[in-house]
Amino acid sequence: MIKDALIILRKELKNILKDRRTLIATLLVPFLLMPIIFTGMSFVERKQRSSAEDTIYPVMIMHNEAPEFLDILSGKLNFTLTKEPGDDVLVVEFPEGYIPGDTAKAIIHFNSTSKKSSFAASMISSALVEYSAYLADSYLDDYGIDLQSIYTISVFKLDTAPEEAQGAEFLLVMVPYMILIYVFAGAMAVGIDATAGEKERGSLAVILVNQVSRTSIAIGKILYAVTVGVVSSCMTFCGFILAIKISGGMFGESVNLSGFSFGSLLVILITLVMTSTIAASIIILLGSLAKTAKEASTYILPIYFIVIILGVLTMNMDPSSNQLLFLIPFLNTVFMLKGAIISNSTMLQLVMLIVSDTVLIALLVYSTSRLYNSEKILNTIS
Amino acid sequence: MVELINVNKSFKTRKGMKHVLKDISFTAEPGEIYGLLGPNGAGKTTTLRIIATLLKADSGEVWVDGLNAGVEDRKIRDKVGLLTGDMKLSGNLSPREMLKFFADLNHIPKEMSKRRIEELSEYLDMNEFLDRSIAKLSAGMKQKTSIAVSIVHDPEIIIFDEPTSSLDVLAVKVVVDFLHDASKRGKTVLLSTHVLSEAEKLCTKIGIILEGELIMNGTKDEILTTYESSSLEDVFFALAKERGLII
Ligand SMILES: Nc1ncnc2c1ncn2[C@@H]1O[C@H](COP(=O)(O)OP(=O)(O)O)[C@@H](O)[C@H]1O
Ligand SMILES: [Mg+2]
Numbered sequence: 001m002i003k004d005a006l007i008i009l010r011k012e013l014k015n016i017l018k019d020r021r022t023l024i025a026t027l028l029v030p031f032l033l034m035p036i037i038f039t040g041m042s043f044v045e046r047k048q049r050s051s052a053e054d055t056i057y058p059v060m061i062m063h064n065e066a067p068e069f070l071d072i073l074s075g076k077l078n079f080t081l082t083k084e085p086g087d088d089v090l091v092v093e094f095p096e097g098y099i100p101g102d103t104a105k106a107i108i109h110f111n112s113t114s115k116k117s118s119f120a121a122s123m124i125s126s127a128l129v130e131y132s133a134y135l136a137d138s139y140l141d142d143y144g145i146d147l148q149s150i151y152t153i154s155v156f157k158l159d160t161a162p163e164e165a166q167g168a169e170f171l172l173v174m175v176p177y178m179i180l181i182y183v184f185a186g187a188m189a190v191g192i193d194a195t196a197g198e199k200e201r202g203s204l205a206v207i208l209v210n211q212v213s214r215t216s217i218a219i220g221k222i223l224y225a226v227t228v229g230v231v232s233s234c235m236t237f238c239g240f241i242l243a244i245k246i247s248g249g250m251f252g253e254s255v256n257l258s259g260f261s262f263g264s265l266l267v268i269l270i271t272l273v274m275t276s277t278i279a280a281s282i283i284i285l286l287g288s289l290a291k292t293a294k295e296a297s298t299y300i301l302p303i304y305f306i307v308i309i310l311g312v313l314t315m316n317m318d319p320s321s322n323q324l325l326f327l328i329p330f331l332n333t334v335f336m337l338k339g340a341i342i343s344n345s346t347m348l349q350l351v352m353l354i355v356s357d358t359v360l361i362a363l364l365v366y367s368t369s370r371l372y373n374s375e376k377i378l379n380t381i382s
Numbered sequence: 383m384v385e386l387i388n389v390n391k392s393f394k395t396r397k398g399m400k401h402v403l404k405d406i407s408f409t410a411e412p413g414e415i416y417g418l419l420g421p422n423g424a425g426k427t428t429t430l431r432i433i434a435t436l437l438k439a440d441s442g443e444v445w446v447d448g449l450n451a452g453v454e455d456r457k458i459r460d461k462v463g464l465l466t467g468d469m470k471l472s473g474n475l476s477p478r479e480m481l482k483f484f485a486d487l488n489h490i491p492k493e494m495s496k497r498r499i500e501e502l503s504e505y506l507d508m509n510e511f512l513d514r515s516i517a518k519l520s521a522g523m524k525q526k527t528s529i530a531v532s533i534v535h536d537p538e539i540i541i542f543d544e545p546t547s548s549l550d551v552l553a554v555k556v557v558v559d560f561l562h563d564a565s566k567r568g569k570t571v572l573l574s575t576h577v578l579s580e581a582e583k584l585c586t587k588i589g590i591i592l593e594g595e596l597i598m599n600g601t602k603d604e605i606l607t608t609y610e611s612s613s614l615e616d617v618f619f620a621l622a623k624e625r626g627l628i629i
Contacts, residue, residue, distance in 0.1 A: 004487075011475070011483040018474035018515070202468030206532065209434050209464045210487040211456065375437050 001219070004212040008220025012194060013227065026189055026228055030182045031235040031242075038243035052119040058082045059124070063094040068134060073127040077120055090120050092128075101135055175240055176337040177311055179233045179272065180330065184304050186232025187280040188297075191225035195287030196296035205378060214372040222277075222284045222365060229276030237268065267340040267350055274357040275333040281364035288371055291379065319349075326352040329360050384410045384433055384539060384570055389442035391428055402428050404594045405442070410572050410587065412538070415565045417585030418574040419618070421627070425594040426574035427466075430543050433572065434464045447538055447570075460488070463537035465528055467544035476513045477527040478503075481534050488535040495534075502530045506560070525553040529560050540564050542573040546580060558584060582614045590618060597621055 016022050059079040061069070073079065082089055091109035098104055106128055110121035137147045198204045208214060283300055290296035307330045319325045319335040326332045332353045339345030371377055391403040403425050410416035418426045431437040432444055435455040444451035446458045471480065478499060485495035503512050506526045511519055516527065533540065542561070546554045561584060565571050575581050581588050588605060590598035598605055598621065602614060609617045622628045 007483065007486045011479075011486075014479060015473045015475050201470045201472060202466050203471070205431070205434075205436055205466055206464055206469055207487070208436055209459050209462065210484070210535070211459065211489040212487045378431070378436060 001213065001216050004216035005220035005223055007212065008217060009223045009227065012190070012220075012224040016190065016228070022189060026186045026232045027235050030186070030232050031239040034178065034236070034239040035243040035246060039246060048115060052116050054078070055116055055120075056080055057116075057120045058086070058089045059092065059120075060085055060089050061092045061094075063096055063098045064092075064100070066100050068100075069127070069131045072130050072134065073124065076127050077123040079120075088114075088117065090117065090124060092124055101139060173315065175237070175341060176334040177308065178240070179236050179337060180275070180307065180311060180333060182236040183229045183233045183272070183276050183279050183333075184283075184307070187225040187229035187276060187283050188300060188304070190228045191221075191280060191283035192287045192293050192296045192300070194221045194224055195284055196290040196293045197287075199290075200292050208377075214377075215369040218284070218288075218368045218372040219365065221288075222281050222368065225280030225284055226273075226277045229280050230273055233272045233276060234269075237272070261343065264340045264343055264345075267345050268337060270350065271333055271336045271340070271353065274354060274361075275330065277361050278329055278357055278364070281361055281368065285364055285368045285371065288368060288377060320344075323349065323352065327356040329357055332356065383412060383445075383447060384416075384572060385443075385445040386429070386433070387443040387445075389429070389432060389439045389444060391425075391432065391437065391440050402594050403432075403439075406591075406594075406596050407442075408589050408596060408599050410570050412568045412570045413565055414587050415561055415571040415573065415585045416587045416589065417581040418572070418589050418591055419576070419578065419581040420574075420591035421576055421622075424591045426576075426591060427543055429591070430464075430541050430572060430574055433539075434462050434541055435459055436464075460535060461537055462539040462541055463532040463535070465532040465540075465542045465545055467542075467547040467549070469528055471516050471524050471528055471531070474515050474517060476515060477508060477519075477523075477530065478512045480516065480527060481530055484531045484534045490535060498534060498536070502534065506530055506556075521550050521553045522556050525549060525556045529557065533564075537569075539570045539572065542571070544574055544576065546575070546577070578615050578618060588614070590621060592622065592625055592627065597625075 016026075056078045057080075059073075059077075060082050070081075079090075085091055088111075091107075093107040093109065095102075095104050108121050108124050108128075110124075111117040133147060140147060140150070198207070207217065282303060286299040286303075287296040290299055310331060311334045314325075314331060314334070317325070319339075325335060326349045332349075336345060336349060336353050339349065386409075387407050389403055389406040390401070392399045392401045394400075406425075406429060408416070418429060420426050428437065432439050432451065433446060435451055435458050438452055447461045449458045449461065451458055475483070481499045481502065482495060485498065490498065499512075503509050506529060508523070508526050508530065511523050516524065519527065532542075540561070542557070545557045545561075549557070561571055561573065565586070573585070575584075582602065585602070587601050588598070589596050590605075598608075598617070600608070605614065605617055606612065609620065611617045611620070619628060
């Protein structure tokens with residue numbers, strides 16, 4: 001049975017390997033998409049930051065002429081003093097009659113819709129904090145006390161997440177969804193063509209009159225869609241690794257790639273294979289029920305969207321509070337991939353995923369095989 | 383030889399059961415080209431699919447080369463080659479790779495399939511394009527490839543369902559020549575068509591099928607004598623009128 005299924009798989013793969021367009025769509029695009037987005041994003045980000053830092057900002061300071069504040073501010077921001085308020089002028093307003101040392105409220109006028117203005121405002125704000133500390137310090141000096149002895153507690157943040165997880169937050173959110181999308185997209189690109197497409201081309205009937213059982217034919221088609229789905233999603237994953245490598249510090253130096261242990265990679269691979277097999281089986285089943293490729297995509301797309309939406313809705317859910325979530329196909333993919341990336345997935349979770357996914361796959365393969373063995377498969381007349 | 387005895391077939395539809403074949407009986411012998419002639423929806427494809435074991439008859443008997451359809455389907459599939467007019471070969475494989483694929487599906491041993499492909503390529507004059515991508519072939523070349531695919535396992539029974547319906551004239555000639563030759567070699571050829579002139583020219587025996595009933599069955603001469611007519615066309619339209627299919 002498997003030997004016969006491999007005849008189908010081999011032929012389809014041979015065909016796709018000569019099809020440049022499908023190869024690009026299923027291999028190259030998923031591989032390059034993330035690196036291109038990441039590079040673009042970090043390029044724009046860097047450009048904006050450097051231009052914000054290089055700009056000279058007009059600043060108007062009201063009711064305070066003290067040179068100490070200007071000193072502190074010039075250490076943080078390129079600015080020129082101006083007397084006139086205007087559109088892009090940042091105003092630092094001390095209360096009228098302010099004398100350094102008074103208890104007072106300083107107001108910064110800025111434009112939050114402008115990135116540069118916001119940047120300057122945050123710099124001014126931090127200069128004000130420093131200025132306030134300076135004033136306090138010199139006030140206390142009269143009493144022979146220094147500020148350090150009043151601030152008895154100084155705060156350090158120490159990240160306790162595993163080393164691999166540090167800074168990986170962005171990855172955690174994005175990777176599983178992109179992978180899920182490409183599992184579907186890859187399997188869909190070839191799955192519809194191998195089923196409904198074959199009906200449209202009129203070659204289905206001819207394929208069914210020979211020595212190979214119809215179950216083998218169904219399984220061969222599923223294997224084909226699985227293969228493309230797995231390869232597509234692996235390319236997406238490799239694309240992510242490449243993206244992080246080339247975009248450097250954007251996500252923090254601590255996104256540690258060598259930190260993907262062999263165990264994590266194995267978990268990721270198993271998850272991809274299981275998920276691709278489910279997606280491929282769904283696509284082959286629905287594709288075989290449809291009479292045309294168009295009809296097939298109207299059957300498959302809603303499921304595709306539900307899966308993605310379900311994933312996004314549960315984005316902030318913490319599966320460790322309810323392990324049963326690992327029994328829900330597709331959702332368990334997202335949780336498992338997240339877990340593998342931060343190296344806190346457990347054997348139990350993996351087993352739950354494998355068991356529940358296998359049950360669903362068995363059901364889908366059984367239904368597909370039943371369909372191929374019935375006369376309904378030949379329903380090509382709309 | 384193919385023999386159908388009182389074959390009935392119904393399909394489940396939304397409006398209940400639809401009786402599509404009603405007591406169909408006929409025989410096609412080796413060396414004959416048997417043509418099922420009828421308008422769209424008459425039941426031609428359904429009849430041919432039952433012979434090719436793609437569908438099961440609800441009642442009646444179907445014998446293919448002495449094998450009972452519904453009991454020995456796998457053996458029957460070894461004996462029949464099926465080609466449908468709406469089949470469009472496409473993709474990037476070459477005719478040789480496509481033939482290899484179908485040879486594998488028919489469980490033909492490697493060495494034998496290699497020899498068979500050479501033989502078919504010679505027979506259908508395909509050498510020139512045997513290793514070119516199918517997507518780049520002309521209509522005639524594609525047609526030759528389709529024919530080769532359907533007979534890669536050297537079947538005794540050749541079933542062609544409206545083989546010329548979507549072909550250009552040059553590709554039609556490929557099919558017609560092949561069918562003549564196959565019958566000369568003693569194969570049993572069954573084909574369906576809705577084109578009167580095609581049935582008249584090509585077939586040695588004709589069955590006229592209307593609304594699932596085989597209302598006429600015999601050689602062209604037999605049919606013309608029975609109806610005291612000089613052309614098959616007149617007979618066909620007279621029959622259709624009788625049944626209220628033409629006003
Ligand atoms: N799977 C099916 N389900 C329901 N009705 C069908 C099915 N296959 C064929 N039919 C109906 O049976 C009749 C005969 O169809 P078919 O054998 O394809 O005719 P032909 O090949 O002569 O055009 C048509 O009315 C068609 O609608
Ligand atoms: Mg038909």
